[in-house]
Amino acid sequence: MDYEAVIGLEIHAQLLTASKLFCGCSTRFGDPPNHNTCPICLGMPGVLPVLNRKAVEFALRMAVALHCRTNPFCRFARKNYFYPDLPKGYQISQYELPLAEGGYIDIEVDQTKKRIGITRVHLEEDAGKLLHEGLTESDSKSYIDFNRCGIPLIEIVSEPEIRTSEEAYEYLTQLKTILQYLEICSGNMEEGSLRCDANISIRPAGSSEFMTKTELKNMNTFRGVQRALDYEIKRQAEVVEKGGAIERETRLWDASQQVTIPMRGKEEEHDYRYFPEPDLVPLVTDESWVEEVAHTLPELPTAKRDRFIREYEIPKYDAEILTQSSPLADYYEQCVGYCHNSKAASNWIMVEILRKLKEDNIDIEQCPLSPRALAELISLIDKGTISGKIAKEVFEDMYQSQRSASEIVQEKGLVQITDQEEIRRVVSQVVESNPKQLEQYRRGQTRVFGFFMGQVMKATQGKANPQLVNKILKEILDSS
Amino acid sequence: MAITIKEVEYIARLANLEFSPEEKERFTHQLSQIIDYMGQLQQLDTEGVEPTSHIIPVSNVFREDRVRPSLPREESIKNAPDKGEGFVKVPKFLET
Structure with missing residues (x-):
């Protein structure tokens, strides 16, 4: 039964x-x-x-x-x-x-x-x-x-x-x-x-x-x-x-x-x-x-979640996680206030910040990174100064050292390479020094494209703008 | 209304008290008298009278949420027949 x-x-x-x-x-x-x-x-x-x-x-x-x-x-x-x-x-x-x-x-x-x-x-x-x-x-x-x-x-x-x-x-x-x-x-x-x-x-x-x-x-x-x-x-x-x-x-x-x-x-x-x-x-x-008492009541979790979905246009899943605690929700709102990229802020907080907090077994109130510091990092990606991949590395450094994103980027020379000539030079070099893969590519094995991408990123220590590399690599390979 | 010896024993158990057979007999009689008197009160017409738990018209006596010194520990557990390591000790009993 x-x-x-x-x-x-x-x-x-x-x-x-x-x-x-x-x-x-x-x-x-x-x-x-x-x-x-x-x-x-x-x-x-x-x-x-x-x-x-x-x-x-x-x-x-x-x-x-x-x-x-x-x-x-x-x-x-x-x-x-x-x-x-x-x-x-x-x-x-x-x-x-x-x-x-x-x-x-x-x-x-x-x-x-x-x-x-x-x-x-x-x-x-x-x-x-x-x-x-x-x-x-x-x-x-x-x-x-x-x-x-x-x-x-x-x-x-x-x-x-x-x-x-x-x-x-x-x-x-x-x-x-x-x-x-x-x-x-x-x-x-x-x-x-x-x-x-x-x-x-x-x-x-x-x-x-x-x-x-x-x-x-x-x-x-x-x-x-x-x-x-x-x-x-x-x-x-x-x-x-x-x-x-x-x-x-x-x-x-x-x-x-x-x-x-x-x-x-x-x-x-x-x-x-x-x-x-x-x-x-x-x-x-x-x-x-x-x-x-009713007048002094703060905004409650469900209302806040619904407002986040409406106001920041983030998925319900994100809004639910971000409103789990009121300090976390505040952190998010402050971060968006500085960087004006609500989805990026949500991703960084849900993935990176929450992972770090969990590893260190601390609450958002004890997070060594301020919402403003995180917002600066997001802005650097949005402006194209650094790539998303490099940003992860900068994030780790920021979290440990509590230095600002721009300071770390400057010091470590992590500014993204967006100079097309420079990228073209590296791409040509990579293509020339890998004749075997080039031959495969010509025979239609386009899978090796990923290999060339990887080599170029490696040669530039991950600093090359991936979209530009993609475009230039395609040009050079197809004309070789 | 008569109170039985079983009821006296039940109330004694709730109150954690032990009585001799003579006492139980006596209390059975006395409690019956009290209940009878309550019965008399019940006959009064209380139609339109609010049930009263406090006879003085005072409400909302508050204190502010401020910490005040507590008793020194030696004082607070002084009356306990058995104590140690800052605790009051009782014979072992377990919930599981």
Whole structure:
């Protein structure tokens, strides 16, 4: 039987505030354990949390970007459960009346557009971090670092409208790009600043029923999410085919084995006894606040992509790559601003710059080559000063030495030879010293033309203008 | 409405508490009384009254996003019965 999957994703994104959600402790990543804690985030008796205004603003940005309707009156709730990473015994989250509800993201898989609904976006605090390995007594103890306790998170819950692992991957990619464009989350899944859990069930294709679902956790990369979903679809289908029943359970993705395994140990009671947080007053996000946020929202990835296609007349493929991150898009726009050759700029950035950045494992912000420097190189090709081939060599040098393109071209004497007489002289020499190939050419083996081209370029160290060489070579060969 | 001993045990488990059989018996009785009283409250006519979670008419109390000094680590983990290497230690439990 054919099955289709019903997938809903739950994403937690750490907000890039300097201080925690309800106290002034730092949110810095990588500090020594338990350095950024205070009576409030440790849940000491008698303390009072006070809401970080910036966290609300960041969450509102996401709500607006996802086309959600914000609840003008919302409140916080306590989610009660025991776990060693939660010193208060409850997490301050939102339950009824979350910050925002009912939005969507448009994704595209195999050239087909699809709209994925967003159920809700709400604010909550993060829990501490547990370490089970690598410390002195790790064989018998678990270690807790409370630095992460109280760092602001937004939880973004999708409708169960995702049908394939590819759609899930696209949805995640879009969401991450939006978070980064809004400058509210680093989007770094390995560092845990973006986390994704999935709910998944299968049903006969075309059915509209909802079957028993499993919850998948512990995916640390976008591809991990995709693979975990693929595995789980297959596993559930096999269970059903054998006449078995899917158990409602939480399963963990094991990346090293590429399987999902049931979470061992006592299954936690899912009875959180939510109730309104008495220590925090309601949050009122009136229309003027939401409008102010909407006004200051930057251009979002999809809009930017469409504008690039329109304004710079580059292919959709190029526009998609260039708008993957907002700093990369800025780099491109600046470069075009200087060189006025939008397609060349796109090619150089997509091929050479991105390759270099990948080799050096750095972001565009750390690129040693400024957009202006790259633009100068492109202009030198456009003016015919250097050939495209030589430009590659100049590029490598520029990237290493951070010297300007014209400086390198001058110093290394790389200026393209466009003097027809000089080229004619070299071509004649090459043709004369290769009588065997000339004979072949005369007999109609025009393939040797490439050989002569190569020899001429070699003799001029690649500096001869290829179009001129082509033309003159043809003349000389055909008249020899 | 009567509370059963099973419900008391369930609530105790959620609250991470252990009770003796006598205590369970006592709480069964006491919790039933509380629930009964709630039942009385339920009979009140609250038609047209907004559900209230906060009785003072205050909203939007914020702090600015500024870092303030945290507790020195010795202080913050002082109460933990077991600690080492800057961490709080608990008996080993694993997610997998």
